[in-house]
Amino acid sequence: MENLKPLSPEKSFGEYVFSEAVMKCKLSKAAYKVLKKTIDSGDPLDSSIADEVASAMKEWAIEKGATHFTHWFQPMTGITAEKHDAFISPTGDGRVVMEFSGKELIKGEPDASSFPSGGLRETATARGYTAWDCTSPAFVKEGTLYIPTAFFSYTGEILDKKAPLLRSVEALSKQALRVLKALGNNSSKQVISTVGPEQEYFLINRKLRDQRLDLLLTGRTLFGAKSPKGQELEDQYFGRLRSKIIDFMHELDQELWKLGITAKTKHNEVAPAQHELAIIFDPASVAADHNLLVMELMRKVSKKHGLAALLHEKPFAGINGSGKHINWSIATDDGINLLDPTMKPAENIQFLVFLAAIIKAVDEYAELLRLSVASAGNDHRLGANEAPPAIISIFLGEELNAVVEAIVSGASYIDVGRVTTNLGVSSLPVVTGDATDRNRTSPFAFTGNKFEFRMCGSSNNIAEPCFILNTIVAKELSDIADVLEKAENVEPVAKKLVKEIAGAHKKVVFNGNNYSAEWVEEAARRGLPNIQNTVLSIKELQSEKSKALFEQTGVLTEKEIESRYEILLDHYSKTINIEALTLIDMMERQLLPATLGYALKLAEISEKTGSEAAKARLKQITLLADSMDNELAALKDAVNTAAVDSPLETAMNYREKVVAAMEAARAVIDETEPIIPADQWPVPVYSDLLFKV
Numbered sequence: 001m002e003n004l005k006p007l008s009p010e011k012s013f014g015e016y017v018f019s020e021a022v023m024k025c026k027l028s029k030a031a032y033k034v035l036k037k038t039i040d041s042g043d044p045l046d047s048s049i050a051d052e053v054a055s056a057m058k059e060w061a062i063e064k065g066a067t068h069f070t071h072w073f074q075p076m077t078g079i080t081a082e083k084h085d086a087f088i089s090p091t092g093d094g095r096v097v098m099e100f101s102g103k104e105l106i107k108g109e110p111d112a113s114s115f116p117s118g119g120l121r122e123t124a125t126a127r128g129y130t131a132w133d134c135t136s137p138a139f140v141k142e143g144t145l146y147i148p149t150a151f152f153s154y155t156g157e158i159l160d161k162k163a164p165l166l167r168s169v170e171a172l173s174k175q176a177l178r179v180l181k182a183l184g185n186n187s188s189k190q191v192i193s194t195v196g197p198e199q200e201y202f203l204i205n206r207k208l209r210d211q212r213l214d215l216l217l218t219g220r221t222l223f224g225a226k227s228p229k230g231q232e233l234e235d236q237y238f239g240r241l242r243s244k245i246i247d248f249m250h251e252l253d254q255e256l257w258k259l260g261i262t263a264k265t266k267h268n269e270v271a272p273a274q275h276e277l278a279i280i281f282d283p284a285s286v287a288a289d290h291n292l293l294v295m296e297l298m299r300k301v302s303k304k305h306g307l308a309a310l311l312h313e314k315p316f317a318g319i320n321g322s323g324k325h326i327n328w329s330i331a332t333d334d335g336i337n338l339l340d341p342t343m344k345p346a347e348n349i350q351f352l353v354f355l356a357a358i359i360k361a362v363d364e365y366a367e368l369l370r371l372s373v374a375s376a377g378n379d380h381r382l383g384a385n386e387a388p389p390a391i392i393s394i395f396l397g398e399e400l401n402a403v404v405e406a407i408v409s410g411a412s413y414i415d416v417g418r419v420t421t422n423l424g425v426s427s428l429p430v431v432t433g434d435a436t437d438r439n440r441t442s443p444f445a446f447t448g449n450k451f452e453f454r455m456c457g458s459s460n461n462i463a464e465p466c467f468i469l470n471t472i473v474a475k476e477l478s479d480i481a482d483v484l485e486k487a488e489n490v491e492p493v494a495k496k497l498v499k500e501i502a503g504a505h506k507k508v509v510f511n512g513n514n515y516s517a518e519w520v521e522e523a524a525r526r527g528l529p530n531i532q533n534t535v536l537s538i539k540e541l542q543s544e545k546s547k548a549l550f551e552q553t554g555v556l557t558e559k560e561i562e563s564r565y566e567i568l569l570d571h572y573s574k575t576i577n578i579e580a581l582t583l584i585d586m587m588e589r590q591l592l593p594a595t596l597g598y599a600l601k602l603a604e605i606s607e608k609t610g611s612e613a614a615k616a617r618l619k620q621i622t623l624l625a626d627s628m629d630n631e632l633a634a635l636k637d638a639v640n641t642a643a644v645d646s647p648l649e650t651a652m653n654y655r656e657k658v659v660a661a662m663e664a665a666r667a668v669i670d671e672t673e674p675i676i677p678a679d680q681w682p683v684p685v686y687s688d689l690l691f692k693v
C-alpha cells in the first residue's frame, strides 16, 4: 500500500503546469497582460511577446527537469502526436547552451506526410505546421515541455481535431454575445463553452491481456463466450473499491493533479472490472486536452500496477461497454452560466432564448451530433440497451418540460415548487429535490444547469462532439441575434421567437424511456433520424445542410469537409480490416488448432475406451471445427473483396460484409469455447479477464 501515502494536492496541484500563476511571476507585467488578453478574450496573439514567453517557459521547464520541448497536436488519427526537440544549441567550442525562441514556441513544422490528410496534401508537398494554442496551458511531462498546438497544412487547411474546436469556441462566443447584447447585457465580454467529461474504462490483469492478440491489436475481444457471472447481480456499480484498484486510482489522481487536471470523482461502474473517473469542468479546449491526458495516464499508470486500462467502447460482448458523458454548458467571462434556469425559469427570458437555440440546434443538426460520436467501436454501443439509441432527442425534465409546454400552448406556467422529502427518521435531514429527476436513457439530457451529451464513446476525442455542439448552437444563436437586433422592443420579440422555436422543434424533446422499442417507432413517426452506423453517419458530412452550416459559422471550409469525409471513411475501413485480420490470425493459428487437437484427443479416447461421452463430444467438436473453418473461409473472402475504388463503398463493404462475417465466425467460436478443456483453449476467457484482475 505504498501509494497510499498522505497526498497534498494543495501543494502538488498544477506543479508541472505553466499556469497563469507561473506566467504572472515569470513574465514582465506588460507581456503577461498581452498574453492574458489573448487567452481570455481571444484577441489576436501579439507575436512580439513570443521571445519573452518562450524564454520564461524554457527557464521554468528546465527547473522542472525538462531538456526537450514538443509541439503536441491531435491529428486525425484519434491519438496525439509529438516530436521532441532538445533545447540544446552548440556554442562552437564543444559546449551547448539551452535555447528556445519565440519562433519555436509559436510555430512548428513536423514532417507531416505521414498523417491522414484526406487528399489535402500530396507527399510531394508534405509541409504541415503546428501553431501554439495559448488557451490551453503548456506543461512538463517526463522531461519534456509540452506545448498544445493546432495542426494545419501548407495551404492553411486544418488537419486536426483541435483547430475546429477553437474555431467553434470563437463562433459560439461571437453569436452568444450578439444575443446577450440584444437582450440588454453589455457587461459580458466573452462567452465560453464549459465541458466536464466523465470517462469510463475497464481495468484488467495485464498478463492476461497480453495473452490475447485481439485485445492488444484492436482493444477489444473479438470473441469470447459469456462468463457464468456477468453484471446481473448489479453488485459492481458503486461497489467497494478493491485495494489493487484503489492503489491505481490514487496514483492516477496524483499524476493528474500534478498536471493541473482536476480528477474529482472515481467509482466502480456497472460491468465487472469497469470504472469511471470524472474531472471538474474546464473551458472546452482545455477539457479536450485534459481528457486526452487522462486517457494516456490511465494506460501508463495501469502498466505500473500490472493492469491494463481498456478504453475501447466495447471490450466485451454481453456486458456494458464504455462511454464518456460530456457535460456541456455556456458561460460568460463574468461568471453567468447561461444554462442556469434559476428558480423561476418561466420568467427568465435569457435562459429561455438559449434553451430554444439549443433545442433547435439539436433538432436541425441531429445528423451531425450523431456523426460527432460515430466510430467503429461506438457502433457496438449506440442502440444496444446500455447506451442511448442512435436517435437523438432531448430530455428536459419535468419542470422545464412544463415551462416549454406552457410557452408553446400559450398557457401560463404554474410553478409547483420543489418537492421536499421527509424520510420519517428524525435524525435524517429533510431534503429538497432537484428541479428534475434523472433520465439515464436520454442521449442529451438537461441536468440542472448544463446538458449531458451521453452518446460519446470512451475512446473518442471529446474535441469532436464539443466542436459540433458549439457550432450548431452558434448557428442558431446567430439566426436569433439577427431577429433580436432588429427589434425595437426586444422582450416580446424574444418571447415570440422562443414560442415559435419551441413549437417547431418540440418533436426532438422526449422525456420517456429511450431504450424502449416504442420510442424507436415513435421517433420514426416524429421524423427523427435514426442513423444505424458510422458509415451512414459519415455520409451526412457532405450534405448541403452541413456544408452551409460550416461555411456560415466559419468552422470548416468545403475543402476541409471533403478531407475529413475521406479520412473518416478510411479510418473506419482500416479499423475493421485490422479486426478482421486479427480474428483470421487467431482462428488460423490458435483456435482451429486447439479445436482439432481436442478432437484428436477425443478420437483416441473413444477408440481406446469406447466411451459414449467421448464419442458424443467428438461428433459435436468435429462439426464445430468444420463450421469454424467455413466461417474462416467466408471471412477471408469478405476481407479480400472489401476494398473497391470508392471510399464510401469500401467502408460500406466492411460494414455490411466483413462485420457480418466476423459476427458469424464469432458465433461458432463462442459455441466451441465452453466445451473445450480449460488447459487446451489457447487464450484467457471472459471469467478470467473480468474476475481475475
Ligand code: ADP
Pocket (backbone or CB within 6 Å): 194, 195, 196, 197, 198, 278, 279, 280, 281, 327, 328, 329, 330, 337, 447, 449, 450
Ligand atoms: P452529475 O450531475 O452527473 O451528478 P456533477 O454535477 O458533479 O454530477 O457533474 C458531473 C460533471 O459535470 C463534472 O465533470 C462537473 O464538473 C461537470 N459540470 C458541472 N457543472 C458544469 C458546467 N456548468 N459546465 C460543464 N460541466 C459542468
Ligand code: MG
Pocket (backbone or CB within 6 Å): 198, 325, 452
Ligand atoms: Mg453525470
